[in-house]
Amino acid sequence: MMDTRVTVKTQDGVEGMDANNATEAAPVFRTRDLAVYYGDFRAVRDVDIEIRGQDITAFIGPSGCGKSTVLRCFDRMNDLIPSARVEGTVEYHGIDLYGKDVDAVEVRRRVGMVFQKPNPFPKSIYDNLAFGPRLNGIKKKAELDEIVESSLKRAALWDEVKDRLKASAMGLSGGQQQRLCIARCIAVKPDVILMDEPCSALDPIATARIEDLMQEIKQDFTIIIVTHNMQQAARVSDRTAFFTTEVNPESDRRTGVLVEFDDTQKIFSNPGDDRTEAYVTGRFG
Amino acid sequence: MALATPASHGATTAASLTTQLTGAKRDIRGRAVEAVLLATLALSLLILVALVVNLVQRSWPVLSGRLGDFLSSGLDASNATEAGVWQAIRGTLTLAVIVAIVAFPLGIACAVFLEEYAGKSFFARLIRINVRNLAGVPSIVYGILGLTIFVKFADGITGGRTVISGGLALAVLVLPVVIITASEALRAVPQSIREGAYGVGATKWETVRSHVLPSAAPGILTGTVLALSRAAGEAAPLLLVGGITGLLRTGDQGLWEQITKGGFTSMPVAIFSYARQTGADFQAVTGAASLILLILVILINALAIWLRNRFEKQW
Amino acid sequence: MTTAMSNKWDAGQLRLSSGRRRSDTRMRWVFTAAGVTTLLITLLIIYTLFKDAWSFFWNVPKADLWTIGWFPRRGMYDIKTLFVGTLMVTGVAMLIAVPLGLGVAVYLAEFARPRVRKFLKPIIEVLAGIPSVVIGYFAISFINPNVITWLVGGANKAFNIASAGAAVGILTIPIIASVTEDALRAVPMSLREASFGLGARRVPTTFRVVLPASISGVVAALILGVSRAIGETMVVAIAAGAVGGGLFSTDLFQPGQTMTAAMAALGFGSDQVAGDGLAFQSLFFIGFLLFMMTLVLNVLGDRLVRKVREEY
Numbered sequence: 001m002m003d004t005r006v007t008v009k010t011q012d013g014v015e016g017m018d019a020n021n022a023t024e025a026a027p028v029f030r031t032r033d034l035a036v037y038y039g040d041f042r043a044v045r046d047v048d049i050e051i052r053g054q055d056i057t058a059f060i061g062p063s064g065c066g067k068s069t070v071l072r073c074f075d076r077m078n079d080l081i082p083s084a085r086v087e088g089t090v091e092y093h094g095i096d097l098y099g100k101d102v103d104a105v106e107v108r109r110r111v112g113m114v115f116q117k118p119n120p121f122p123k124s125i126y127d128n129l130a131f132g133p134r135l136n137g138i139k140k141k142a143e144l145d146e147i148v149e150s151s152l153k154r155a156a157l158w159d160e161v162k163d164r165l166k167a168s169a170m171g172l173s174g175g176q177q178q179r180l181c182i183a184r185c186i187a188v189k190p191d192v193i194l195m196d197e198p199c200s201a202l203d204p205i206a207t208a209r210i211e212d213l214m215q216e217i218k219q220d221f222t223i224i225i226v227t228h229n230m231q232q233a234a235r236v237s238d239r240t241a242f243f244t245t246e247v248n249p250e251s252d253r254r255t256g257v258l259v260e261f262d263d264t265q266k267i268f269s270n271p272g273d274d275r276t277e278a279y280v281t282g283r284f285g
Numbered sequence: 286m287a288l289a290t291p292a293s294h295g296a297t298t299a300a301s302l303t304t305q306l307t308g309a310k311r312d313i314r315g316r317a318v319e320a321v322l323l324a325t326l327a328l329s330l331l332i333l334v335a336l337v338v339n340l341v342q343r344s345w346p347v348l349s350g351r352l353g354d355f356l357s358s359g360l361d362a363s364n365a366t367e368a369g370v371w372q373a374i375r376g377t378l379t380l381a382v383i384v385a386i387v388a389f390p391l392g393i394a395c396a397v398f399l400e401e402y403a404g405k406s407f408f409a410r411l412i413r414i415n416v417r418n419l420a421g422v423p424s425i426v427y428g429i430l431g432l433t434i435f436v437k438f439a440d441g442i443t444g445g446r447t448v449i450s451g452g453l454a455l456a457v458l459v460l461p462v463v464i465i466t467a468s469e470a471l472r473a474v475p476q477s478i479r480e481g482a483y484g485v486g487a488t489k490w491e492t493v494r495s496h497v498l499p500s501a502a503p504g505i506l507t508g509t510v511l512a513l514s515r516a517a518g519e520a521a522p523l524l525l526v527g528g529i530t531g532l533l534r535t536g537d538q539g540l541w542e543q544i545t546k547g548g549f550t551s552m553p554v555a556i557f558s559y560a561r562q563t564g565a566d567f568q569a570v571t572g573a574a575s576l577i578l579l580i581l582v583i584l585i586n587a588l589a590i591w592l593r594n595r596f597e598k599q600w
Numbered sequence: 601m602t603t604a605m606s607n608k609w610d611a612g613q614l615r616l617s618s619g620r621r622r623s624d625t626r627m628r629w630v631f632t633a634a635g636v637t638t639l640l641i642t643l644l645i646i647y648t649l650f651k652d653a654w655s656f657f658w659n660v661p662k663a664d665l666w667t668i669g670w671f672p673r674r675g676m677y678d679i680k681t682l683f684v685g686t687l688m689v690t691g692v693a694m695l696i697a698v699p700l701g702l703g704v705a706v707y708l709a710e711f712a713r714p715r716v717r718k719f720l721k722p723i724i725e726v727l728a729g730i731p732s733v734v735i736g737y738f739a740i741s742f743i744n745p746n747v748i749t750w751l752v753g754g755a756n757k758a759f760n761i762a763s764a765g766a767a768v769g770i771l772t773i774p775i776i777a778s779v780t781e782d783a784l785r786a787v788p789m790s791l792r793e794a795s796f797g798l799g800a801r802r803v804p805t806t807f808r809v810v811l812p813a814s815i816s817g818v819v820a821a822l823i824l825g826v827s828r829a830i831g832e833t834m835v836v837a838i839a840a841g842a843v844g845g846g847l848f849s850t851d852l853f854q855p856g857q858t859m860t861a862a863m864a865a866l867g868f869g870s871d872q873v874a875g876d877g878l879a880f881q882s883l884f885f886i887g888f889l890l891f892m893m894t895l896v897l898n899v900l901g902d903r904l905v906r907k908v909r910e911e912y
Contacts, residue, residue: 080796082714095303106306109799119790122813122911131808132798181794188798315803319711325703326720332770333727336734339742394634402631412635414902415642421824421898422891423831425863426645429887432867433648457641464638488616488624518731521833524868553834556733560740560838568741575734586729590722 026094028053028192028222029074033088036069036078042248043069044256047088049241056214056223058233058264061243061279066256067226070243071194073097074224075111076104109136112185116197118177120169120184125152125161128169128180132188147187155183156213175206182213186221193217195225199232211236230280233264240267242276340579344572355573360533360550362558365566370574372533373555376448377517377581379544380551383452384459384516389509391456392463396505399464400471401493420461427458428525436526446527448549454522459512466508470501503596510589514582520553530558552578649891652884660878670857671845672866672879681848682886685761685858686830689840692765692852693772693829698822700769701776705821708777709784710806728774736838739767744839748853755853759841762852767835776825779901783817783908784810816911820904827897830859831890837864859886 027050034047044066051057051074059067069078076097078084090097097107109132121128129148138144148165152158157179161172169180178198185193195214199207214223214236227233233240241261245254260267260276271277341348347355351366358369395416403409431454435443443450474497482492498505524530529548543549550558556578559571660677670681704724708717744763749755755762787810795805811818841855845865849856866883 075797077793077797080793093302095306102306105312105796105799105801107799108797113793113797115790115793115797117790119788119794121791121794121809131795132800135798135800135804135808184794184798312801312803315801318803318807319707322703322707322711325700326707329700329704329727329773330720330723333723335742336730336738339738340734343741391634391637394631395638398631398635402628403635408635412638414899416638417902418895418898419638419642421827421831421894421901422645423833423860423894425831425833425860425867426649426887426891428867429863429884430641430645430648434644460638460641488620490624490627491620493627514729518729518733520731520733521837521864524864528868530868553731553733556731556737557834557838560733560737571737572741575737578731579734582729582731583726586726590725 027051027091028093029224030091030094031070031073031088032091034070034073034090035087036066036073037085037087038081039083041253042255044243047258049258049261051222051224052239053222054219055238056218056225056236058237058240059224059226059243060228060230060233060240061256061259062245063228064254064256065243065245067241067243068196069256070258071196071224071226072113074192075113075194076107077113079104109188110191111194112188112190112192113194113196114178114181114185114198117201118174118181120172120177120180122168122170124166125169125172125180126165128184129187132184136188151183151187154186154217155179156209156216157183173206175202175209178202178206178210179213182210186217190221192222192224195223197226197228200228207232230268230282234268237264240264242267242271242273242279244275244279337579340572340576342572344569344574344576346566346569347573348576352573355570356577360529360531360555360558362531362562365562365564365570368559368567368570370552370555370577373550373552373574374577376451376528376549376551376554379448379549380452380455380523381513381517383449384456384513385509387453387456388460388463388512392460392509392512393467393505395460395464396467396471397493397498400468401489401497416461416464420465423521424458424519425521425525427454428522430454430457431522431526444545446548447546448544450526451523451528451549451551454526455516455519458519458522459516462512462515463509466511467501467505470504470508471497473504474500503592507589507593507596510585510592514585514589517585518553518578518582520551520557523551523554524557528554530554530561552581645891649884649888652881653888656878656881656885660882669845669847670862672862672882673845675878676845677882677885678848681846681857682859682862684848684850685840685846685856685861688761688850688852688856689765689768689832689836689858690826690829692762693769693832694822694826696766696769697772697776697825697829701773701821701825702780702818704773705777705780705784706806706811709781710810711802724774724777727770728778730771732771732832732834733838735767735771736764736835738770739763739835739839743767752853756841756855759839759855760853761840761856764836764840764856764858765852767839768829768832771832771835772825772829775828776821779821779824779905780814780818783814783821783905786817786908786911787813814908816904817908820901820908823897823901823904827894827901830897831894833860833864836861859890862886863890 029049029051031047031049034049035045036043047066047070049070059071061067072078073086073090074092074097078086086098092107092111096102121131123131126148129151130144133144133147138147149158149162152161157176160176161167161180169177172180178201182193182198199210202210211232214225217223225233225237239262242259243256244259246257247254260271260273262272266272267276268280271280355369356374357371358367359372360370361368395412399409399412403412431450435450435453436445443453478496478500479492482496487495520528527548529550533548533550552574556571556574559567559574562571661675664675664677665679667676667678669676670678708721708724712720740759740763743766744755744757744760747766748760748763749757752762791809791813792805795809800809836858837860840858840861846855846857846862863883863886866880866886
């Protein structure tokens with residue numbers, strides 16, 4: 001099959017792909033030989049993965065296997081850790097995410113993140129949601145009101161808080177706070193939403209609501225979720241990546257490695273690798 | 286700057302996405318704000334530098350001309366060429382010893398009470414609030430306390446306007462500092478150490494004596510050194526309690542008599558005294574004395590920081 | 601001292617030796633006494649101040665409290681002179697200490713790299729350790745000649761409120777900086793991460809997320825700074841002038857009289873009076889007012905600091 005993709009030099013001299021000629025959409029993310037170091041400790045190595053648009057992709061695996069580390073490469077949150085170093089390539093819509101001129105802040109506007117422990121700002125619900133849009137220059141009250149309402153509706157939180165938008169966000173329950181954080185993410189209209197164990201601090205009912213929410217919003221956002229709850233991954237995701245740790249014989253330290261990445265159906269019913277099978281059947285982990 | 290529509294909708298080409306990702310590098314407003322903040326830091330440091338440079342400059346005649354003489358002459362506020370800081374240095378050292386003898390045991394004991402015995406009772410909270418308030422009381426109020434209690438009321442014990450009264454007034458002043466730093470040091474001792482001692486049947490006092498206090502000793506030491514530094518720099522209480530500012534004649538008094546009956550002075554008091562005199566000669570004398578006191582205080586603080594760093598990696 | 605082989609258990613075997621118990625109880629009393637001593641000190645201070653302050657207030661002809669100026673030797677005890685003087689000095693001091701103190705704290709806590717911070721923080725602590733007489737001397741030997749009189753032509757060349765206020769400001773920078781920095785560092789990293797995750801840069805994150813979250817601490821820093829500035833004695837004694845009392849004045853660039861300077865003058869300065877006359881008692885009166893003012897400020901500031909600690 002002929003390769004119909006054409007590389008084009010733009011005005012800034014950076015190579016990119018002319019989407020008009022692509023017959024298949026470029027993957028949202030593609031990594032090649034991705035490795036992350038903290039100092040000289042290699043936390044994860046040799047990750048080759050492709051994330052497709054409008055998929056929910058799950059990263060599963062035992063603790064310490066680097067799933068969160070890899071996730072944080074996609075929005076350059078690892079930049080915030082002074083000793084962290086990323087090697088290999090990470091491409092976002094075909095563009096080198098760690099390219100010299102790429103601004104991490106712009107990346108984070110497009111790649112949002114929801115954290116393990118809900119972290120609403122100690123402000124009102126309204127101000128939490130309006131924070132991102134205000135940063136981007138939206139000042140008119142009517143516009144902000146509209147964004148706040150639509151984001152809260154999208155996050156299935158509107159009915160519960162519409163009468164107390166000025167109340168402090170800290171007064172919400174854990175599950176509500178996490179939905180608020182998702183709404184806050186949605187309010188800046190990202191392209192991708194990364195979720196780092198978003199339900200691990202929540203009770204089962206709140207967890208179920210968020211899983212439903214993910215299914216509802218997945219057509220508008222590409223979602224990558226890190227979870228140590230296998231059943232959750234099986235319920236919610238379209239594709240699953242299984243990571244595990246390998247002991248480095250020389251240094252005796254564990255490095256994370258990607259074992260298998262496939263459709264969720266296949267991973268959980270007929271995995272290709274023995275280690276995957278051992279994990280999903282509960283024999284270890 | 287409008288938000289880019291999500292690329293998954295296919296509306297944006299990869300090229301325009303690249304432009305958006307790389308275009309916003311020049312964050313002028315952010316850089317300007319950061320520069321302003323850095324400027325405040327620079328200005329603060331500049332003030333410090335100006336202070337030191339000014340001191341050296343003003344005191345140069347004395348430093349270069351008659352340093353040895355300056356260090357050995359007594360207090361004399363009438364004659365700049367005779368004025369020295371010997372008595373002041375001696376006074377400061379004597380005061381430091383008295384402060385150490387009085388404030389350290391009392392302050393450490395109070396800290397032990399708060400951290401080891403009193404727990405979270407109302408009484409403990411009351412004392413803690415009280416100590417924190419005492420830490421913020423203006424130093425001249427301690428001078429008034431010293432004047433009324435140590436000089437007048439207790440003059441049988443202290444001898445009136447003596448260095449003992451001065452030392453006691455300073456001890457009360459730095460007591461809160463000792464208590465607060467010692468409390469922090471005690472709080473930092475892991476509970477497991479206490480539990481280990483109780484586990485083999487030690488009483489509370491035995492635990493404190495043989496396990497907790499030794500562990501907290503470095504932190505407590507740092508705190509006491511900082512308290513000394515604070516005491517060395519205070520003038521207001523001493524002036525109210527009888528610190529001499531004019532001429533200090535010790536005559537033929539023996540050391541013990543000087544301490545219990547004689548007048549006294551200290552470095553900050555001497556500086557205050559010299560600062561009030563007019564004329565460039567006295568400016569030089571004041572500057573020289575200030576420089577010596579500043580060096581003394583910085584050395585003591587440096588010692589405290591060094592102690593803190595040396596013992597910080599205990600655990 | 602129990603025989604391990606004994607099969608009989610009686611309560612006596614579980615009792616502590618009397619010597620150890622006595623010593624433990626004794627030491628408990630020693631430590632409790634130490635704790636009580638601090639309360640005693642506060643009570644003594646209040647008693648000492650109040651006794652003569654009350655006597656003064658009771659005996660002074662009330663008209664003398666609201667007159668043209670503060671001249672204790674001549675029986676004029678105009679309080680507003682001292683209040684306004686203190687206010688002016690504190691105002692100038694805060695004008696310098698607030699921007700510099702906050703700026704230093706925000707920069708060190710949010711922008712400086714760890715190595716830079718480690719290097720610069722001790723230097724700010726040095727500023728905190730400078731004795732006030734040295735700063736007072738700095739005021740008359742440098743600030744006044746080079747800064748104040750250079751800026752304002754008509755300023756008094758020897759002493760004035762402005763140079764004293766500037767010097768007090770320098771002394772106040774460290775306390776504002778350290779309390780603010782503690783408050784900023786108490787804000788958990790997760791809030792900053794949330795902000796960065798939404799695509800915010802450092803400046804908006806600092807000013808729109810971190811500072812608002814630590815506002816109680818910042819207010820506490822300001823309150824404690826004011827308390828420090830109000831209570832500063834030696835700087836104003838050296839640099840503010842006002843020998844032999846002071847007329848009521850609102851001129852920043854002339855000599856002035858503050859509460860602490862008045863106390864200094866009464867205690868060891870130009871107004872030094874012996875004996876127990878009204879003039880001497882005025883020292884206690886001012887002292888009592890000063891103590892009450894700083895007490896209120898310190899308790900308030902302390903409450904706010906604890907509020908920050910409890911929130912996170």
